[in-house]
Amino acid sequence: MEGVNWHSFYFLLFGMTACVFAVAVVLTGSIVRMAFYLTLCLGATAGLFFLAGAGFVGAMQLLIYVGGTLVLLIFGVMLTAQGPFVSMKTRAGEWVVGGVVGAMLLGLLLQAAFRVDDWMGPDPGVASAAMEKTPPGELGIRLLGKPGDNEQAVGFESGYLLPFEIVSVHLLVVLIGSAYLARTKRRRRATDAAEAEES
Amino acid sequence: MAEALSEYLWPSVAYLVTGVVHALLLLGLVAVGTVIFIWMERKIAGRIQDRLGPTRVGGKFGWLQTVADGLKLATKEDTMPRDADPILFKLAPYIGLCASYATFIVLPFATGWAAVSSSISIFLIIAILGLEVFSVILAGYASGSKWSLFGGMREAAQVVSYEVPLGLCVLVPVMIAGTMDLNAIGEMQRGWFTNWLVFHDPFTFIVFWVYLTCATASVNRAPFDLAEAESELVAGFHTEYSGVRWSVFFMAEYNSMLLVSMLASILFLGGWHGPLPVFDWAGIAYESAASPFSWGGFLANVFGIANLILKGFLGVAVMMWVRWTLPRLRIDQVMRTCLKYCTPIACFCFLGAAIWCWAFPGGVLLKPAPFAGVRETDEMIFTLSAEATDGVANSSGEEADAGEAATGEVAASEQGEPAAQQPNSVDSNATPEPAALAGGEQ
Amino acid sequence: MDYLPTILGAAVLLPLISFVVIVLFGAAMRKAHVPTNYIATGAIVGSFVLSFTAMCIWLSVNGMPEVHEHHAEHAEPHGDSGDHDAEDHGADDHAADDHAANSTPGDGSQFISLQDETTGGSSENAHHGADALADDWYSISPPGMPTIGIGYYIDTLTVVMFVMVTFIASCIHFYAAGYMHEELHDVTDHEVTLADGKHLHRPGRFHRFFQYLSLFCFSMLGLVIAGNVLMVFVFWELVGVCSYFLIGFYIERKSASNAANKAFIMNRVGDFGMLIGLAAVWACFGTFAFGDMEVEHEGEHVTQAGLFSMVRSGPHHEIETTDDGLVEVGPAIAHAAAGQEENEQNDATNTEDGEAEDGEGESAVGAVIKEPSNFAYGLLIVAGLGIFCGCVGKSAQFPLQTWLPDAMEGPTPVSALVHSATMVAAGVYLVGRFYPMFTPEVLLIIAYVGGITLFMAATIAITATDIKRVLAYSTVSQLGYMMLALGIGGWVAGLFHLITHAFFKSLLFMCSGSVIHACHTNEMTEMGGLRKKMPWTAYTMLVGCLAIAGAGVPFVIGLSGYYSKDAIIAQAISFTNVNPAHKVLFFVAAGGAAITAFYMFRLWFMTFAGKPRDQHVFDHAHESPKVMYVPLVVLAVLAVCVGWSIPMGTSEATGAEQQLGVSALLETARPVGTVDGAGTGVDWEVVYPAEADSHAEEIHITATMVAFGTAVAGFLLAFVMYGLRRISADEVAKQFAPVHGFLRNKWYFDELYHILFFKPTHFVAKLVARFDRRAIDWVIDGTAKVARKVSDTGDAIIDKGLIDGLVNLMAGWIYSVASWFRNVQTGKLRQYVLFIVLGTVVLFVIIEYSSFLGSGH
């Protein structure tokens, strides 16, 4: 009982959840269940982030991804999920092809993951308690332009300031753009109805 | 607590026991809170509507009314529509409950007393609170009825958009305190009530009210409870629910009400610090979250918890008051309130508070904060230099003595007992791992 | 004193600013009904204030002008005064405040102590002179080299001109605000009839008018402050352009546009001569700068000589000629050794001890500086004549005088500004400014030209009936007066008359303007008796007439014209005394005075006195608004008293008594080496007496008597003919029909030019046009045809056959290839995804395999 490494235990818990629900996302037919499973899967991923010591990223994952993006997705699902579209059957052949290709890719990635034994984890003696080791302030100043850790990083003296700014502008653009798309859609509805009648 | 136990038990067991105790405490609070809230709601509604509310059950004041309701609900038949999505239909209420319950894990109740004290607790709370919307949406969708679907979609739109001003409002105290650690924010307001952040500057004062509005909306209470607008949609997302599942929804709702009002009191109203620093005068209160155990501090903290819960209940009472006073808004009005009023005001106040902090460092009413790490943090933010990184390190490990304490534990944890080392590395995130702290040196 | 250039520069720039502003926002302001004249008026008033401040500073620094016994110093032999100035300037350093030289050396502006030398360095007169500031604001050539720059040359003349120009311009701005008010709204121009018989209806051009006025003021002020001849030329042209705009303000009227063109072209003729003059100047001296200026050269301050000190290289600043008939040119550059700053500077400037200076100068900077060598005396004459050509064009001297009367087509304020006070004055001003460069021969020519102009214009003015044309011709003749005065050595007299004339002539023009404004006609034959209708105008105009006629109580007091005209006639007398061959000049002057009085009073009586000739006009006449006649009153007051000189007690520095007055002021500005006359002619027999001689008692008395007598005679005649109407003017006209016709037709000048220039030009133009149409067009068309043929065939063969074939072939290939590739594009998103994944896998496998091989397993 005392041999339990809780960190590993949590990892197994979350990792299993993530994998299981990821597979579930692939296998289920109903789009809404897909969304739900995806939610759980991503939540578990957030947990993994916590375990990897990236508490802030984990919280971000929960807030933006699970709380924002997926809600948006489900919203879209609700707007479009009616009758026949709830489940669109895929032909068996495609399943097979996709499965085969996926399996190849999986094999590739796995053997890539497990070939470097430096990645196999710290020595058993060392406690690998990594929850929230990185203080958020660190990320903050790095975003505010503190140069990277390794001094020989050339051309990276300004840290992540520029990407940060670009991303914020990009977000603004996206906001406006999607709002615009949504607006035009509403205007065009009448004409679409007319076309539908003709055809 | 865990390390105290681990002297008598296997560390892992001690860890388990600690976790279970924490969980049970929180669950007790939540459950009792819900029971009391339902009763409160009935009484307050009655009073406001010039009725008496429940009077008979349990003798005076009908104080057992909620229990009776619970029994009724538990014994009710639990039906499910034919073309509902069975899994989601069953799961939906519990998701909401889990979400609103999980938030309490990182919520500090008194100086250094949190089930899991995290350096980004406020952020986590907001994030997890955001998950609650899933229950409503899924419920709305899964019960396969138009009313529920509409309710769910409204909820989705409303909550997603109200998270923006809510986050902005929360950002203001975070910015002033320079940390996302609720414990630190609460400690910052130690002392007289003039230290409360709501009195820090005019902007925080405005933001407090904006926060109340947005919180009410994000837990979809009236006047923002469009997801269950019985006038238009029969009962919104829980039209098809009955019995226990239905009551679970309401547990979730009351939990989140309690949560947001406790959050409000921690962020703005001094948290577990009373209006007068009685225990500081007495000199028995904990200096900081990392202070060693002392009975005086224990006593002070107990009173602090009472203080906090009292404030939370007051907040909930206010919400009920609002609910039974104001008419329900239309969906477009709700959206306008969010996007055209709350968000801009919150942004404005955020900027204002930022300028204020820059103009009067340390605030006008607010004395220099007792939380040492905070000042270093924003200093670090302003001067991006190499030693600033060490500032980060110190701020992440809260005080020097905390550092020593923790190193001792690390030494203990060297002897192959990671379990014992787990909780305190979680409780006071002060494990001075050189690699983790001095981010700049590697 | 150091910031005097800045002040005046600001005064120059203010109107430019208002011009720019109105150009940019004028139209918008018109739409918004914001009167634009506030801007222009504000600007010009501002620069008036600045100029006035400058004048006060100038006076406070240089002290009040002093009265001198000129003969004394004239008689006194001119010893070489080098050591004297040394003392003077030594003294200056102590007596700091009453002399300009106390400004710190090396502040960029160099003081030429003109008067010290001209007054023979006698130390009690040393403070009489005001030093000129000359320097470049911006110079486009390396220091030490001959510079062409934007510079300033400020002496008393400049300052006085500034005050005069800005003041009159301000008055006219106010006046114009009233006069042009109908331009505020859309106007129908009754003098323009369109093809459809209707009158022209156009939007008002109020803002445009004022923007031109501002530009005009800017160019005039720039002309006055200009520090070198080239800059003068630039502003000169600007002035010309502005007058073109303003004369042609009613551009739709054929007559107006013609007049504008005429004015412009006439000026071009003059400016052609001026260009030649400039070329000659540059060739002779290698610089354009008037005054000496201090430049940083090879680390030390050197004094680069300007035109004046170069050409006036003699001991007393006379033009010195070598024995082989060449003009001796002073050194272009001289030293200001750091040791003894100012003395050295001034030694350097006044080049008495010529040889030493020369040697030093050449030894120092001979390598860099093109030392102007001596040149033929004739070249100097050419330069002078060329410059004078420009002046002839600008101030409408014979034979280029015909544009000025036609220029009356412009709005009256323009006539007042352009053709009395400033533009035509520019010519006279330039002659005055350029005075030291004129050899006696040139001066004599100037004198004769002036005389002819004076007489001719005066005679024409007698018969003119258009009220403004009378004034125009009187302007021309007055300008002739000034030229005459300058030509016969009366430098102060000429410029003094320029100033006074500016005042009363603008007054007269504005009065006539208000008359026209009231009667809507220019013809004096339709006026009369307006005195009762418009008293303000009438009596201010009367003042103007008296002033121009030079009325006054002899030897006691008089209007401004009295003094200036007396000075001119006195100078004429003293000139003709010295060289009797040119006696005619005196008669012209005297007769001119008489005729002036005559036609001016003719004008006044015809307009204001007697009974109305045209009842209709009389009934509609009305007094002008206040904004128009208040400037009249102001100007009238000045026209009366601008000539006076007020005694200001005696200066404590030198016992001499000071007096404040235009003539006294100008006396201090007297250019280099003209105190004892402009010298004697080399080629012709002409001797120039010092102007001071004309102040001698006997000459003075005679002059006054002559002037007064002639004026009274003219007045009486006019009174009899037009005031009492005893003698019918028409009968007189019949009697002298040929003369009358001759005069009425302006001496047939226009016709003459028409035959001489216009006709031949047209003929040649026709010939050229025919040649163009016949020969050149034929050649071009032929070439075009040939080229077309060639290109057609080339198109058929190469383009269609070869290139198109090639292109189509390749296009066909590409099409086939593309249509094969189409099959890949299934449009199935999920297949694309699969392709991507497959590609990745394959890529990885390849990499793995290669690394596997590389690792040697």
Next chain:
Amino acid sequence: MNLLAEPVGASHFMAVGAVMFVCGVVCMATKRNGLGILMGIELVLNGANLNFVAFSSEFLRRNTEYALGVDGQLIALFVIVLAAAEAAVALAIALNYYNNHATIDVDRADELKG
């Protein structure tokens, strides 16, 4: 190895990431519903993110000086944010598509095929 007793390493995280990645890919490859494909994309992104975070941590590897450090987490953050943006736009597009074609089936969106 006994995962319960021994500390896990970056490899294990990468394994989980790989599974999610592959699931996302297969999801993209097999779902006909446009939103399903969107979800697949989200899965892929998260799989990648997991690797970044795993590499950034110093506790999941034997000698820590090779760790990616904070940069890994920052990249993960950027991925998350951009994924949100991408989702918003993609959803708008999908809704437009749905409104124009009255279906969300991506196989029907082949007007532009060669």
